[in-house]
Amino acid sequence: MTVTLKDVATLAGVSVKTVSNVVNGYAFVKPENRRRVEEALATTGYRPNVGARNLRRGRTGFLALMVPELSIPYFGELAGLVITAAQKRGWSVLIEQTQGTRSRERATLASLGSHLVDGALVHPEALQASDFPDLAGGIPLVLLGEHAVDVPIDHVAIDNVLAAKTAVAHLASLGRRRIAAIGRNPWRGTSEQRLAGYRVALSEAGLSYEDSLVAPAEKYHRAHGAAAMKTLLALPSPPDAVFCFNDLLAIGALRALAEVGLRVPEDVAIVGFDNNEESAFSLPALTTIAPDKAALAEAAIDLVHRRVSGSSPVAPEDIQTPFSLEIRESTAGPGSWLSIPPPPG
Amino acid sequence: MTVTLKDVATLAGVSVKTVSNVVNGYAFVKPENRRRVEEALATTGYRPNVGARNLRRGRTGFLALMVPELSIPYFGELAGLVITAAQKRGWSVLIEQTQGTRSRERATLASLGSHLVDGALVHPEALQASDFPDLAGGIPLVLLGEHAVDVPIDHVAIDNVLAAKTAVAHLASLGRRRIAAIGRNPWRGTSEQRLAGYRVALSEAGLSYEDSLVAPAEKYHRAHGAAAMKTLLALPSPPDAVFCFNDLLAIGALRALAEVGLRVPEDVAIVGFDNNEESAFSLPALTTIAPDKAALAEAAIDLVHRRVSGSSPVAPEDIQTPFSLEIRESTAGPGSWLSIPPPPG
DNA sequence: GTGAAAGCGCTAACAG
DNA sequence: CTGTTAGCGCTTTCAC
Numbered sequence: 001m002t003v004t005l006k007d008v009a010t011l012a013g014v015s016v017k018t019v020s021n022v023v024n025g026y027a028f029v030k031p032e033n034r035r036r037v038e039e040a041l042a043t044t045g046y047r048p049n050v051g052a053r054n055l056r057r058g059r060t061g062f063l064a065l066m067v068p069e070l071s072i073p074y075f076g077e078l079a080g081l082v083i084t085a086a087q088k089r090g091w092s093v094l095i096e097q098t099q100g101t102r103s104r105e106r107a108t109l110a111s112l113g114s115h116l117v118d119g120a121l122v123h124p125e126a127l128q129a130s131d132f133p134d135l136a137g138g139i140p141l142v143l144l145g146e147h148a149v150d151v152p153i154d155h156v157a158i159d160n161v162l163a164a165k166t167a168v169a170h171l172a173s174l175g176r177r178r179i180a181a182i183g184r185n186p187w188r189g190t191s192e193q194r195l196a197g198y199r200v201a202l203s204e205a206g207l208s209y210e211d212s213l214v215a216p217a218e219k220y221h222r223a224h225g226a227a228a229m230k231t232l233l234a235l236p237s238p239p240d241a242v243f244c245f246n247d248l249l250a251i252g253a254l255r256a257l258a259e260v261g262l263r264v265p266e267d268v269a270i271v272g273f274d275n276n277e278e279s280a281f282s283l284p285a286l287t288t289i290a291p292d293k294a295a296l297a298e299a300a301i302d303l304v305h306r307r308v309s310g311s312s313p314v315a316p317e318d319i320q321t322p323f324s325l326e327i328r329e330s331t332a333g334p335g336s337w338l339s340i341p342p343p344p345g
Numbered sequence: 346m347t348v349t350l351k352d353v354a355t356l357a358g359v360s361v362k363t364v365s366n367v368v369n370g371y372a373f374v375k376p377e378n379r380r381r382v383e384e385a386l387a388t389t390g391y392r393p394n395v396g397a398r399n400l401r402r403g404r405t406g407f408l409a410l411m412v413p414e415l416s417i418p419y420f421g422e423l424a425g426l427v428i429t430a431a432q433k434r435g436w437s438v439l440i441e442q443t444q445g446t447r448s449r450e451r452a453t454l455a456s457l458g459s460h461l462v463d464g465a466l467v468h469p470e471a472l473q474a475s476d477f478p479d480l481a482g483g484i485p486l487v488l489l490g491e492h493a494v495d496v497p498i499d500h501v502a503i504d505n506v507l508a509a510k511t512a513v514a515h516l517a518s519l520g521r522r523r524i525a526a527i528g529r530n531p532w533r534g535t536s537e538q539r540l541a542g543y544r545v546a547l548s549e550a551g552l553s554y555e556d557s558l559v560a561p562a563e564k565y566h567r568a569h570g571a572a573a574m575k576t577l578l579a580l581p582s583p584p585d586a587v588f589c590f591n592d593l594l595a596i597g598a599l600r601a602l603a604e605v606g607l608r609v610p611e612d613v614a615i616v617g618f619d620n621n622e623e624s625a626f627s628l629p630a631l632t633t634i635a636p637d638k639a640a641l642a643e644a645a646i647d648l649v650h651r652r653v654s655g656s657s658p659v660a661p662e663d664i665q666t667p668f669s670l671e672i673r674e675s676t677a678g679p680g681s682w683l684s685i686p687p688p689p690g
Numbered sequence: 691g692t693g694a695a696a697g698c699g700c701t702a703a704c705a706g
Numbered sequence: 707c708t709g710t711t712a713g714c715g716c717t718t719t720c721a722c
Contacts (some may be wrong), residue, residue, distance in 0.1 A: 014708075021708085033707085048460075062439075073418065084442065096437060097425060255626050278623045282627070283687075349715055351715080367702060397715035
């Protein structure tokens with residue numbers, strides 16, 4: 001049924017070592033033997049058993065990627081890039097979804113210790129610092145995105161405070177005076193950081209911070225953005241601009257505004273965060289903070305790779321990847337409505 | 346460094362067999378021994394080596410999922426569901442991206458033979474029938490979605506012809522007479538099937554088929570939908586309704602329409618296909634064919650599971666999972682603009 | 691009930 | 707250059 005190295009060796013009339021050499025591309029094999037082995041390989045249809053190989057080599061060839069949910073555009077896009085980056089290093093990626101709950105995040109982290117992955121990229125949502133100590137069985141971990149916890153583990157993300165500040169400064173530069181925010185959530189590290197950036201930009205623009213202008217969001221989904229926008233609109237003095245902590249919230253806000261007949265950006269300008277692919281096509285197209293997701297994926301893979309192959313225990317690294325402000329119709333006015341992204345390829 | 350069964354056995358003063366029995370929950374172990382083993386397990390922090398276990402057991406515990414791109418919402422959503430369904434059966438999922446190219450699809454299929462997965466869910470885009478013969482090394486395969494090829498392999502999908510017919514019939518029932526389509530593409534099985542359903546609905550509504558009303562789309566992305574919509578609008582007699590072969594194309598069409606100042610659905614009604622999460626929030630919200638993706642994922646996992654554990658070679662199955670027509674603003678008129686999906690949870 | 695030993699398929703010394 | 711041999715960590719007959 002399943003053909004092994006030994007079978008091939010017997011058929012070719014050589015030892016397993018020789019077959020192994022051929023299979024692994026070892027240079028010095030007598031041409032005559034090589035020919036016979038290759039023939040046997042072909043006729044038997046031999047396929048190496050990667051599991052056995054890895055057991056022997058002490059590595060698994062797998063990497064885990066822990067994210068809340070693949071159906072969230074940001075994570076779908078990120079996962080795709082991680083898989084591509086990992087592939088270049090010979091890794092296959094195993095994806096674990098946690099729904100952003102602490103218990104599932106803990107469970108996932110614990111399961112990582114079972115020697116089935118060489119390392120893991122972890123995008124926590126609710127994990128606490130106390131959850132980390134050797135929970136992952138000592139395999140190399142890289143933390144992705146902003147996190148509330150402070151643990152000595154490799155980490156890669158964009159500068160969230162600066163990014164949020166950039167977004168809000170853009171709104172202020174447009175002459176907006178009542179700039180709201182959507183996405184306050186004490187459980188999320190990102191929320192704290194983006195809120196901090198928001199406040200900095202406000203004060204630099206000479207605007208005062210007003211607590212009622214910061215709407216909470218339990219989750220960062222479209223529906224929550226719409227609901228939050230509605231509460232903002234019900235304020236005695238509603239905002240003329242809103243910084244949403246991610247694009248999904250912004251898309252929801254766009255919809256809530258359309259439903260009450262307010263125009264974007266004329267009445268209310270909107271800025272998002274993440275630059276999901278869909279945000280370039282919303283009506284109006286969304287101005288947003290665009291993290292370089294590919295750079296983030298590459299940096300993370302590079303980091304695990306160094307940990308896995310590196311012997312010297314160096315201090316945890318904290319890498320910041322670039323971002324940019326993508327200005328589109330939701331803050332730029334109707335003039336740009338003529339610009340449609342050209343079909344790629 | 347890494348603690349093995351043997352280490353635990355030594356510490357507990359028993360044999361590896363006994364430890365193995367405890368670890369695997371074998372019932373008949375002398376209480377005294379069980380206690381000592383559990384203690385040793387705890388103090389050493391033993392984690393089973395899943396790879397070794399699987400090598401011995403002859404299974405890997407992994408499943409592969411082959412899709413074009415995770416950044417495409419449909420596949421992100423589907424992958425999330427597949428991972429969840431696979432987990433219930435004790436499988437971890439390995440995701441392979443092919444970008445929809447035949448060469449990468451072939452390569453992925455070939456790599457499946459390396460004994461690292463117990464089975465695979467394959468969503469082909471460009472694969473030919475000739476690519477299949479034992480390319481996957483004889484592991485159980487389940488084909489996902491519609492495919493042009495006719496191979497004797499398990500298959501699960503919705504009834505594409507019927508779904509397309511349903512969508513177009515809905516448009517016709519609204520009184521639309523010039524119903525166009527976007528997404529013609531001879532390389533895609535889905536395209537052929539949806540086109541067939543489109544034609545059936547047209548003739549049943551007493552409308553004649555017109556070749557110029559079927560716009561091609563090289564890829565099914567938003568930008569291609571926008572471009573196709575523009576060519577349709579340039580027709581001497583433009584359409585008053587469009588059936589888009591997926592939601593992404595429809596979102597693009599919505600944008601192209603907005604740019605020239607046409608109203609949806611008053612001037613042109615739009616129907617999509619896939620029911621991406623974003624489609625419930627577009628402006629206007631998109632009427633679309635909603636496949637039951639969770640049912641699809643469950644059915645596929647169930648099928649591989651039966652193949653993997655089943656010994657009797659039964660004939661390939663062809664399972665059809667349910668779908669529905671989700672009627673929203675893009676065909677329902679502005680009346681429903683007040684209905685916003687409530688925040689989940 | 692539990693120990694000893696074989697071996698899953700492969701790679702890596704180590705001889706020759 | 708190539709054969710022999712010893713495991714990687716685990717499960718599993720087969721005795722005791």
